Amino acid sequence: MQKEIIQFDQVSLDFPGNITVFENISFRLLEGTFHFLTGASGSGKSSLLNLIHLSMRPTKGHIRLLGYDVSAIKRSEIPFFRSQISFVFQDFRLLDHLTALENVVLPLRLQGVPFQKCRLQALELLKWVGLEGFYEAYPPTLSGGQKQRIAIARAVITQPKVLLADEPTGNVDDQTGVKLLYLFEELNKNGTTVLVATHNQLLPQEFSYPQLYLDRHKISLILPAEGETLNGF
Numbered sequence: 127m128q129k130e131i132i133q134f135d136q137v138s139l140d141f142p143g144n145i146t147v148f149e150n151i152s153f154r155l156l157e158g159t160f161h162f163l164t165g166a167s168g169s170g171k172s173s174l175l176n177l178i179h180l181s182m183r184p185t186k187g188h189i190r191l192l193g194y195d196v197s198a199i200k201r202s203e204i205p206f207f208r209s210q211i212s213f214v215f216q217d218f219r220l221l222d223h224l225t226a227l228e229n230v231v232l233p234l235r236l237q238g239v240p241f242q243k244c245r246l247q248a249l250e251l252l253k254w255v256g257l258e259g260f261y262e263a264y265p266p267t268l269s270g271g272q273k274q275r276i277a278i279a280r281a282v283i284t285q286p287k288v289l290l291a292d293e294p295t296g297n298v299d300d301q302t303g304v305k306l307l308y309l310f311e312e313l314n315k316n317g318t319t320v321l322v323a324t325h326n327q328l329l330p331q332e333f334s335y336p337q338l339y340l341d342r343h344k345i346s347l348i349l350p351a352e353g354e355t356l357n358g359f
């Protein structure tokens with residue numbers, strides 16, 4: 127049976143100045159699933175991913191990640207969770223003074239793994255994302271799509287259980303965006319749980335995965351074929 131890997135129970139998130147982002151939202155994602163996270167700009171997509179990436183704490187409610195209660199996670203344990211729940215940003219966040227290869231090995235280097243031990247794995251990942259021949263290239267010399275491919279390789283070098291992506295196709299053209307989604311799809315087929323935030327309506331049309339839809343501080347699930355909406359799942 128599939129296990130719950132992310133679970134929100136009656137979660138609320140407020141910001142100072144009377145800004146309510148979420149009000150008592152509950153949902154659960156099973157291990158190995160693929161979901162889009164949709165909703166208008168300002169509906170809380172990035173905030174929701176930040177809660178899952180432990181960069182924000184909820185105002186109210188309970189979040190469980192990988193079976194652990196988030197409120198009990200210590201600061202010193204955050205790097206472990208971030209290696210298991212990896213994040214791909216819209217603006218790539220690569221280090222421009224490092225080569226593609228050096229960017230990809232970074233998460234393992236930060237864990238103290240020697241370069242020679244992670245080099246081969248990084249080369250394989252760069253090949254997988256279609257960047258064979260660009261190992262020594264510096265990010266400023268590459269296109270948006272190529273940079274995002276490096277960012278994806280870097281995000282998965284720790285073999286995360288969950289991959290979160292915040293508008294990963296926001297800085298590339300539609301055709302490149304669809305190709306990037308193929309990479310997420312391939313990871314998912316190998317067991318990674320994937321959650322992709324997007325305001326690009328094209329992606330949920332091209333890829334028939336369920337959508338977590340944010341609207342008016344609430345969340346609902348839209349299933350692909352029927353376009354059916356389930357509230358309070």
Ligand SMILES: Nc1ncnc2c1ncn2[C@@H]1O[C@H](COP(=O)(O)OP(=O)(O)O)[C@@H](O)[C@H]1O
Pocket residue numbers: 141142145147165166167168169170171172173174
């Ligand atoms: N750090 C913050 N401080 C105050 N308000 C914020 C902060 N981050 C986001 N918000 C507000 O929370 C709401 C949701 O933002 P966000 O999660 O970025 O939405 P989306 O990613 O869907 O565009 C917006 O009203 C935004 O202005």
Ligand SMILES: [Mg+2]
Pocket residue numbers: 171172173292
């Ligand atoms: Mg956002």
